[in-house]
Amino acid sequence: MNKKLIAGIVIAAAVVCCGGGYVAMQNEKKVKQENVQISEMLDKLPDITVKEGESLPDLKNNIEDTSMIEPDTLKVDIQNVDITVPGTYDVVYSFKDIHGNERSKTVQCKVEANLLDHVYGMDDIETDCGKELPKDETTFDEEYVSSVTRDDSEVDIDTPGTYNITYTVLGTDGSMEEADRLAKVLETAETTQAPEEIVETPVPTEETTPETGNVEPIEQETVKTGDNTNVTGWIIAGLTAGAAGIGAVLYRMLGKKRRKN
Numbered sequence: 001m002n003k004k005l006i007a008g009i010v011i012a013a014a015v016v017c018c019g020g021g022y023v024a025m026q027n028e029k030k031v032k033q034e035n036v037q038i039s040e041m042l043d044k045l046p047d048i049t050v051k052e053g054e055s056l057p058d059l060k061n062n063i064e065d066t067s068m069i070e071p072d073t074l075k076v077d078i079q080n081v082d083i084t085v086p087g088t089y090d091v092v093y094s095f096k097d098i099h100g101n102e103r104s105k106t107v108q109c110k111v112e113a114n115l116l117d118h119v120y121g122m123d124d125i126e127t128d129c130g131k132e133l134p135k136d137e138t139t140f141d142e143e144y145v146s147s148v149t150r151d152d153s154e155v156d157i158d159t160p161g162t163y164n165i166t167y168t169v170l171g172t173d174g175s176m177e178e179a180d181r182l183a184k185v186l187e188t189a190e191t192t193q194a195p196e197e198i199v200e201t202p203v204p205t206e207e208t209t210p211e212t213g214n215v216e217p218i219e220q221e222t223v224k225t226g227d228n229t230n231v232t233g234w235i236i237a238g239l240t241a242g243a244a245g246i247g248a249v250l251y252r253m254l255g256k257k258r259r260k261n
Contacts, residue, residue: 031099038068038097045093048109052086052117056109059091070096078109086113086144113144115169115177122148122167126184129160133183138167146172152183160187 045062059076063069077092089111094104116122118141125134136150147170155163167179 034068034098037065038103041065041068042093042103042105045105045107047107048091049112050083050109051112052114053084056081056083059093063093068097070098070100081109081111083111086111112173112175113171115145115171115175116179118144119148119167119169119179122179122181124182124184125152125165126186127157128186129188130158133157140169142172144172146170155183155185157185160185 041064044064048056048059050056056078059078060074063074066074073096075094077094078089081089081091087110089109090106091109092104092106094102097103119138120140121138127133133152133155136148138148138150140148149168149170150165151168152163152165155165161184163183163185165181165183167181169177169179171177
C-alpha cells in the first residue's frame with residue numbers, strides 16, 4: 001500500500017472521529033440545556049391557595065412548557081388535600097421527560113379558613129328608641145379566629161331607623177374578613193299587655209243577707225220561751241179562765257128568765 005493511500009485513510013478517519021466527537025459534544029450540550037429547562041419549569045410550579053370549601057383548579061395548567069414532557073405521563077396527586085378542612089397539604093406533580101427520566105415536584109396547597117363560617121351570632125340587631133343596643137354575644141372557633149369586633153358607631157339610638165353595622169373577623173393566620181348586618185331602632189317601645197285581673201265575687205250564704213241600696217235590714221225579735229211545759233200551762237190556764245167567764249154570763253142570763261116566769 002502506498003504511502004499516499006495510507007495517509008488519506010488516516011486523514012479520513014480523523015475527520016470522521018472529529019466529526020463524531022463534535023456531534024456527541026453537541027448532543028450532550030443539548031441534553032444539558034433541556035435538563036436546565038425542565039428544572040426551571042419545575043421550579044416555577046407555584047404553591048396553591050384555595051378557600052375552605054372551594055374546588056381545586058386544574059393544576060396541570062400550571063405547567064408552562066409541556067414540550068419537555070412525554071405525552072400522557074403528567075400526573076398531579078391531590079389525594080391528601082381536604083378542601084373542607086383548613087390547613088396545608090402536599091400536592092405532587094410527576095411525569096417522564098423527553099429523555100425518559102422520571103421527574104417529580106412537590107408543592108404546597110393551602111386551604112384557608114372561611115372565617116365567617118367559624119363565627120356564630122353575627123345577626124341583625126334591634127332596640128327600642130332611647131335604649132342601648134344589645135351586647136355583642138358572638139362566639140367563634142378559636143382554632144381559626146382570634147377576634148371578632150362589631151362596629152355600630154353609625155347607629156343613633158335616639159332616632160328611629162335602620163342603620164348599617166359591620167363585624168370584623170381576624171383570623172389566627174392574620175387574615176381578615178368583614179360581614180355587614182343591620183341595626184334597627186324601633187319608633188316606640190314594644191309593650192306586653194298585662195294579663196287581666198280576675199276579681200271573684202263572693203256568693204251569699206243563708207246566714208248572709210246582701211245589702212241593696214239604702215234599705216236597712218229588719219231586726220227580728222226572738223222570744224225566748226224557756227221551758228215548753230210552762231208555755232202549755234199558760235195556754236190551758238187562759239182557756240179555762242175564758243170558759244169560766246162565759247159560763248157565768250150564761251148562768252146569769254138563765255136566772256133572769258126564770259124569775260120573770
